[in-house]
Amino acid sequence: MGDTHVDDRGLAQDGTIRREGSLSRVPAAFAPVVEAARSRITEAFGAAQLHSAYLYGSIPRGTAIPGVSDLDLLLALHAEPTEADQAAARAVEAALDATFDQIEGVGILLFGAGTLLSELERNDLGFFLACLCIPLLGDDLARRLPRYRPTSLLARETNGDLCLSLPRWRSRAAEALTDAERRSLSRGVARRVVRSGFTLVMPRWGGWTSDLEESAEIFGRYHPERIEQMRVAAATGRTPSTDPALLTMLIDDLAPWLAAEYIAVHGSKAPRP
CATH class of the missing domain: 3.30.460.10 (Beta Polymerase, domain 2)
Known part of the structure; x- marks a missing residue:
């Protein structure tokens, strides 16, 4: 995977996604x-x-x-x-x-x-x-493995199963009794939501990033009505929260909307055994 930058979109010279880090x-x-x-x-x-x-x-x-x-x-x-x-x-x-x-x-x-x-x-x-x-x-x-491009296929197969996580998250939120459990859940949910929000718009943006804040801002270019929620999710992915209201926003509002939008745009991920 080449390391030569085309621009700031995480791509190599041939337009494929550059390997992150070293x-x-x-x-x-x-x-x-x-x-x-x-x-x-x-x-x-x-x-x-x-x-x-x-x-x-x-x-x-x-x-x-x-x-x-x-x-x-x-x-x-x-x-x-x-x-x-x-x-x-x-x-x-x-x-x-x-x-x-x-x-x-x-x-x-x-x-x-x-x-x-x-x-x-x-x-x-x-x-x-x-x-x-x-x-x-x-x-x-x-x-x-092949070299990868920011396509709808890649979006579908990476996060096209977000809907399957919702029941599990709701169950964990209902059963969480300690601050440690709430922090762990908020961090995991927030990171998955931000990454799914980014890959939802990734083919339109035409690049790749794993940075949570950048992902939220790129998502917001295409869905400004949800940008503030996504910014909160990005911040929570870095600094987990124990606030039940924040978990409710992520699990019962932002994530269900995102899961439905994802399937409408990219389709569902291929089923796993």
């Missing part, structure tokens, strides 16, 4: 975290299990804030993940989170390499790995 952009405060992640992943998953590992999110983009940002990792295994693999990943998460004050949580995604390269996931997980993940260990699967 290990060279990792802020100095997070360098020990990344090295520890590399070491612990290698210890927990041997060569017979691990195909490759990737870093994504604010840390490789160079925008991470010590004490606020989390560590996001994706592991591609030779075979589909087992319960033992999931347990090993949770142990790595806990160990890293307990060791480093710079990070506020660790998330490890596990997938089989075959799933990441599958036709069904070509424009979802495949795009995610090829454009939003930075190689940390092993042979980069992005070499076996």
Whole structure:
């Protein structure tokens, strides 16, 4: 994936989406975290299990804030993940989170390499790995994936299932008893809503960004009637809230409107097993 900028829209010279971030952009405060992640992943998953590992999110983009940002990792295994693999990943998460004050949580995604390269996931997980993940260990699967453009197909397959999240979010909101639970829910819902709002208009804008504030502003160019709500969502994605009214706005107003608009514009994401 080339690094030559055409303009500020996240595209390479040929108009394809440029891969975000690099290990060279990792802020100095997070360098020990990344090295520890590399070491612990290698210890927990041997060569017979691990195909490759990737870093994504604010840390490789160079925008991470010590004490606020989390560590996001994706592991591609030779075979589909087992319960033992999931347990090993949770142990790595806990160990890293307990060791480093710079990070506020660790998330490890596990997938089989075959799933990441599958036709069904070509424009979802495949795009995610090829454009939003930075190689940390092993042979980069992005070499076996296509170059991506900001198309309606990409929009549909990345966020065309937003409607399926609504019942789960409402259930979690009703069951949330602690501030920690509300913060976690508000952060996750807000980030998904902002990213879906951006990909809704991505083909019209003709570029890519993962920056929450920029995503909200780009969305607002095409839907000014919802811009203030989307700005609140972007702020919540960075600084989670415990306010029940904010969760109600996101889950019962903005997200349902966005889910319906998404299907009307791009259609529904291909069903998964």
